[in-house]
Amino acid sequence: MPRQLRRPYPQAELMLKDLGERLKLARKRRRMTALQMAERLGVSRETLRRLENGSATTAVGTLVQALRILGLAEDFARLAAQDHLGRSLQDAELLSPGDQR
Numbered sequence: 618m619p620r621q622l623r624r625p626y627p628q629a630e631l632m633l634k635d636l637g638e639r640l641k642l643a644r645k646r647r648r649m650t651a652l653q654m655a656e657r658l659g660v661s662r663e664t665l666r667r668l669e670n671g672s673a674t675t676a677v678g679t680l681v682q683a684l685r686i687l688g689l690a691e692d693f694a695r696l697a698a699q700d701h702l703g704r705s706l707q708d709a710e711l712l713s714p715g716d717q718r
Contacts (some may be wrong), residue, residue, distance in 0.1 A: 634671035
């Protein structure tokens with residue numbers, strides 16, 4: 618049975634499109650052609666095009682490798698590193714009145 622891909626929420630689509638555009642600009646700032654980048658990534662030019670257009674079907678591994686090639690791997694490492702909402706929820710629970718711990 619073929620895999621069904623659900624379309625991401627509109628906000629997620631915009632985020633992916635923005636990320637792809639930033640990757641494309643980073644590549645161009647380094648004066649790297651799409652062919653050179655695709656070869657370094659080990660993917661087809663079509664896959665690189667999908668990545669730079671913000672396609673939700675591009676593998677995360679391809680994204681991470683692209684960031685590494687562009688010298689931006691630290692950006693990926695910072696994703697979700699600070700869970701402000703989760704910490705606030707946890708702290709609220711820990712400080713709730715009547716907590717007998």
